[in-house]
Amino acid sequence: MxxxxxxxxxxxxxxxxxxxxxxxxxxxxxxDQKEELDINECYFCPKNLKDQKIIQDFDNKKYPGIAIIENKFPALTPDNPKAFGKQEVIIETPEHNKELSDLPLEDIMRILRVYDQRIKELKKLKGVRHVLVFKNDGGKAGATVAHAHSQIIALPLIPxxxxxxxxxxxxxxxxxxxxxxxxxxxxxxxxxxxxxxxxxxxxxxxxxxxxxxxxxxxxxxxxxxxxxxxxxxxxxxxxxxxxxxxxxxxxxxxxxxxxxxxxxxxxxxxxxxxxxxxxxxxxxxxxxxxxxxxxxxxxxxxxxxx
Ligand SMILES: [Zn+2]
Ligand SMILES: [Zn+2]
Known part of the structure; x- marks a missing residue:
């Protein structure tokens, strides 16, 4: 050794x-198995997305199969001057049991383009100083939902x-x-x-x-x-x-x-x-x-x- x-x-x-x-x-x-949520309970599955604040739906022509929603439990919000910011979730696939690595290359390329597009959009917001794209995959990495997703956070300061x-x-x-x-x-x-x-x-x-x-x-x-x-x-x-x-x-x-x-x-x-x-x-x-x-x-x- x-x-x-x-x-x-x-x-x-x-x-x-x-x-x-x-x-x-x-x-x-x-x-470190991911907690497997029932599809009926998973709020990233297409059938449960209805009451979420949807920024882009799965059937968007430019980026089909990807949905963007506002984070349901954000720490930072645009209307809180003491913790200003914005948080979004990118749902990478409509299918509940797929990992990012299971997706075909074209789909992963589309996800990368969506990252770029959302970074640009969020950087335009007044008061935003920094935008971070990240993914938590698995319980030890802080993921609370098993359905493949990544997140974007817009911050009021550069960390x-x-x-x-x-x-x-x-x-x-x-x-x-x-x-x-x-x-x-x-x-x-x-x-x-x-x-x-x-x-x-x-x-x-x-x-x-x-x-x-x-x-x-x-x-x-x-x-x-x-x-x-x-x-x-x-x-x-x-x-x-x-x-x-x-x-x-x-x-x-x-x-x-x-x-x-x-x-x-x-x-x-x-x-x-x-x-x-x-x-x-x-x-x-x-x-x-x-x-x-x-x-x-x-x-x-x-x-x-x-
Ligand atoms: Zn799901
Ligand atoms: Zn270089």
């Missing part, structure tokens, strides 16, 4: 302790975590004259940490990943938003997402993914981060901000390529 190792993030001041567990068997993770990372990206750019993520791709594309690679898109298990099986999906070219992905490039992004989430679904692993690029600044490189939820944050993590990860990224990449 490999020895434990402390690794530093590519360009941020953060550290991860890799400490392989002797018996981390993937089938042990299965206890400090995002400001810090943005500052670090800009500092790197000023010092070296290059984008840190373009440099990471150059360094990593021939490394044992590649989980997905084609002519347009790469999936990297980061050198100091804070999550077991964590992957950053990025375009090989310096592209800032989904809007910059055309034809084949968008198909590549859909393929990468299907492969990565499919492996996690097959192993019964809960995951979150989110867009990490949403500032849309020149120096920013599009990143879709997939963060599986295996490691539990305990006293060490809470007390130091340093995370213990039981799976080296080289082994995570092997899992995706197996």
């Amino acid at each position: 490999k020895k434990a190792e402390i690794r530093k993030h590519y360009f941020l001041d953060s550290y991860v302790i890799f400490a392989p567990k002797r018996n981390l068997r993937l089938h042990n993770i299965h206890e 400090p975590k995002i400001v810090r990372e943005s500052d670090a990206v800009d500092e790197y750019f000023l010092n070296k004259g290059t984008c840190p993520h373009c440099d990471i791709i150059r360094k990593e594309r021939h490394s044992p940490r590649v989980a997905y690679l084609d002519d347009n898109v790469i999936g990297i298990c980061p050198y100091a990943s804070s999550n077991a099986f964590g992957v950053w999906i990025m375009p090989l070219k310096h592209q800032r938003t989904i809007d910059d992905f055309h034809g084949e490039e968008l198909e590549s992004l859909a393929k990468a997402l299907k492969k990565i989430t499919g492996k996690l679904d097959d192993a019964g692993i809960s995951y979150n993914y989110f867009f990490d690029n949403s500032l849309d600044l020149e120096s920013h490189h599009f990143r879709l981060k997939v963060e599986p939820r295996i490691n539990i944050w305990a006293g060490l993590e809470l007390g130091t901000g340093m995370v213990i990860n039981p799976v080296f990224p080289e082994d995570s990449a092997k899992f995706y390529n197996s």
Whole structure:
């Protein structure tokens, strides 16, 4: 078994302790079964959507099979000056028992286009400073409904975590004259940490990943938003997402993914981060901000390529 190792993030001041567990068997993770709601009770199934505030229905001609509704229990609302914002849910398929990874590529491409469209719409709202797209899949990832969906939140401020990372990206750019993520791709594309690679898109298990099986999906070219992905490039992004989430679904692993690029600044490189939820944050993590990860990224990449 490999020895434990402390690794530093590519360009941020953060550290991860890799400490392989002797018996981390993937089938042990299965206890995290999603709560299976009856179709009659599921409020994301088409027949139950009637009384929801529907922004776009499943039979929308441009994006058939996808519905967008207002979040039924939003924390942030446009009419609350003390917690201003907007929350939407994107229901990825009318079918109750399908995962995102079960959908054909064209459907996943349509979902990606809907993300782009909703980000643009929400950014137009007065008072909105930041928009985040994310997905919670499985109980450990915070999902409360099994029916495949993702979420969008429009915030009245730019979260400090995002400001810090943005500052670090800009500092790197000023010092070296290059984008840190373009440099990471150059360094990593021939490394044992590649989980997905084609002519347009790469999936990297980061050198100091804070999550077991964590992957950053990025375009090989310096592209800032989904809007910059055309034809084949968008198909590549859909393929990468299907492969990565499919492996996690097959192993019964809960995951979150989110867009990490949403500032849309020149120096920013599009990143879709997939963060599986295996490691539990305990006293060490809470007390130091340093995370213990039981799976080296080289082994995570092997899992995706197996
Ligand atoms: Zn359903
Ligand atoms: Zn770049």
